[in-house]
Amino acid sequence: MRAPLTDAATALLGALRVHFVHFAGFELEEMSSRRWSSVTFRGARLELAFRLEGEGAEAAAGRFLSGLDASALPLRGHLLADLRLVAEERRPGRARIRLSALTVEED
Numbered sequence: 001m002r003a004p005l006t007d008a009a010t011a012l013l014g015a016l017r018v019h020f021v022h023f024a025g026f027e028l029e030e031m032s033s034r035r036w037s038s039v040t041f042r043g044a045r046l047e048l049a050f051r052l053e054g055e056g057a058e059a060a061a062g063r064f065l066s067g068l069d070a071s072a073l074p075l076r077g078h079l080l081a082d083l084r085l086v087a088e089e090r091r092p093g094r095a096r097i098r099l100s101a102l103t104v105e106e107d
Contacts, residue, residue: 006033006035006044006046007077007078008033008043008044008046008075008077008078008101008103008105009031009032009033009044009046009048011075011076011077011078011103012046012048012073012075012080012101012103013028013031013048015073015074015075016048016050016073019064019072019073020052020060020064023052023054023056023057023060024054025051025052025053025054025057026050026051026052027050027051027052027053028048028049028050029049029050029051029096030047030048030049031046031047031048031049032046032047032048033045033046033047034046036102041104041105042104042105043078043079043081043102043103043104043105044078044102044103045100045101045102046099046100046101046102046103047086047098047099047100047101048098048099048101049096049097049098049099050096050097051094051095051096051097052094052095052096052097053093053094054093055093057090057093057094057095058090058091058092058093058094058095060095061088061090061095061097062090064097065085065088065097068083068085069083070082070083070101075103077105077106078103078104078105078106079103079104079105079106080101080102080103081102081103081104082100082101082102083099083100083101084099084100084101085097085098085099086098086099086100
């Protein structure tokens with residue numbers, strides 16, 4: 001049984017959907033989130049994989065990855081402290097991207 005997604009996971013997925021709003025072939029393949037905390041901060045560690053399918057998928061993936069930066073995806077109620085590309089696969093009409101992220105809850 002999967003653990004429920006954190007608010008940060010939902011916010012990150014929403015930001016990705018907004019980024020690809022003009023690309024109809026966005027499909028989330030998997031997503032996991034795990035809460036973390038320190039003495040001063042709380043947040044979540046996230047991993048997700050998604051694919052883009054259809055004409056222009058490789059170009060859309062390329063544009064997204066060329067601007068991959070935590071500040072490019074604002075999350076309501078969370079600071080995206082780190083965003084990393086874990087893996088990518090591109091071929092004609094299809095792209096698959098796996099990311100890891102670290103968020104911090106805003107007060």
